[in-house]
Amino acid sequence: MATLDATDYNALTNDEFRREVRSFFESRYPEALRYLPRRVRIREIRDWWNTLYEKGWIAPNWPREWGGMGLDAGKMVIFLEEMERHGVARAADQGITQVGPILMRYGTGAQKEYYLPRTRSGEIIWCQGYSEPNAGSDLASLQTSAVLDGDHFIVNGQKIWTTLAHDSTHIYLLVRTDREAKKQKGISFLLVDLTTPGITIRPIRNIAGHEEFCHVFFDNVRVSKDALVGKLNEGWTVAKALLGFERLNIGSPRRPQYALMRLEMLGRAKGLFDDAGFVDRFTQIKLDLEDLASLYARYVEQVKRGEPLGHDVSSLKIWAMEAWQRLTDLLVETGAEDGVIEGAQEIAGVEIDFLTPFYYARPATIYGGSSEIQRNILSKYVLDLPSQ
Ligand SMILES: Cc1cc2nc3c(=O)[nH]c(=O)nc-3n(C[C@H](O)[C@H](O)[C@H](O)COP(=O)(O)OP(=O)(O)OC[C@H]3O[C@@H](n4cnc5c(N)ncnc54)[C@H](O)[C@@H]3O)c2cc1C
Secondary structure, eight states: OOOOOOOOGGGSOHHHHHHHHHHHHHHHSOGGGTTOSSOOOHHHHHHHHHHHHHHTOSOTTSOGGGTSOOOOHHHHHHHHHHHHHTTOOOOSOHIIIIIHHHHHHHOOHHHHHHHHHHHHHTSSOEEEEOOBTTBSTTGGGOOOEEEEETTEEEEEEEEEEEETGGGOSEEEEEEEOOSSSOGGGGEEEEEEETTSTTEEEEEEEOTTSOEEEEEEEEEEEEEEGGGEESSTTBHHHHHHTOOTHHHHHTTOTTTTHHHHHHHHHHHHHTTGGGOHHHHHHHHHHHHHHHHHHHHHHHHHHHHHTTOOOOGGGHHHHHHHHHHHHHHHHHHHHHHGGGGGSOSOEEETTEEEOSHHHHHHHGGGGTTTSOHHHHHHHIIIIISOOOOO
16 A cells, blocks of 8 residues: 655755655665666566555656645656666656646546556556557547447557557557548547457567567457547647656656766776777767756756746757767777677676667657657747748
8 A cells, every 4th residue: 555655845955855865766776677778567667666656656746636746847857867867767657657647637537536546556557559550750640540339439440659558458549539620630538448359469579679569459449438538539639738847858868878887887998098089989979968968957947947848848859869879879889899799798897788778779769759850840930940
């Protein structure tokens, strides 16, 4: 049973709060799961989930009335920074970061009462069913349909790239409920139990050999009308309601930590800091990451002041993800013939995995809005350039 933590963390100074979070992560987070260069599976992280739940810290962003920590924006940033500093893995947290806040804003009383406590306890694990084979960047073209039949929707179609669907019990879905309406206007938001008959989940193996995302097929799946969140045909508004932290967090300078640490250790162990060519490239990437940290800090301050993030935050995503890719390129090149061997190895006394971070940095310029789309946003809304 979770403790409902009575502490008002917002009343602590930032330093006091940081110390408390840091000490908890350092003393309780499992060493074996620090700085994992891949997405962690639910079976590996279940004990840590329970530890956070029992402490009352599993939902730092939720208000206290729903069992969250009720952190304000500034404290939330500190919490995330300390997670990343200590290399705490991101669990299947779509329920905490997405579904919970959506239900608090748009859910019915019954939906909140049923789903929120179970999402917090981890009895329900959510995945996000937005993308389809022909609807990624242009998400509003999605075709998975939900047709009303009495008290049920009948859902047919296919989702793709659904992260950790095979670890999840439920999916939140964008479906087309009006084919006549213009794109965004005919979309609705549904909550679906993945054990419902007619659903097939097929994992997709990525180039690193991990099965992290899946196809999810819907074949005449009967979903109760009560599963609708918000109004019929207004799912686009529901889905778009969550920006802010997601956009900020994705640009965190802590993400490349593992690769940078290993590159530096390897460079020292192999005496590469006597090589002007290596020093030049290492310094360049280190400066890129310093630039990223400054840019990130600027947006963090904006969030702490309670100001909404503007379209210019797209530059943070571009810089963070592209710098991460440049860093992992250098890591693989530095490994030379060892750099193309899969898995962890010991080189000059340093344990290192070259390819996993390299592979993980590849899709980073695609998910969460691709670099091209972010550049389109900057060009249209920030630079006011004419569209092509
Ligand atoms: C690791 C990972 C996890 C993911 N997890 C999930 C998940 O859990 N749930 C979910 O619903 N989805 C998920 N996705 C899907 C992700 O949201 C999509 O991959 C993304 O929206 C891009 O869509 P797409 O893959 O169809 O590429 P496309 O949209 O087909 O784009 C292909 C290329 O064309 C470019 N392009 C497209 N449109 C334009 C344009 N207008 N101008 C310039 N260039 C353009 C893109 O930048 C890209 O380089 C995940 C993806 C990845 C890689």
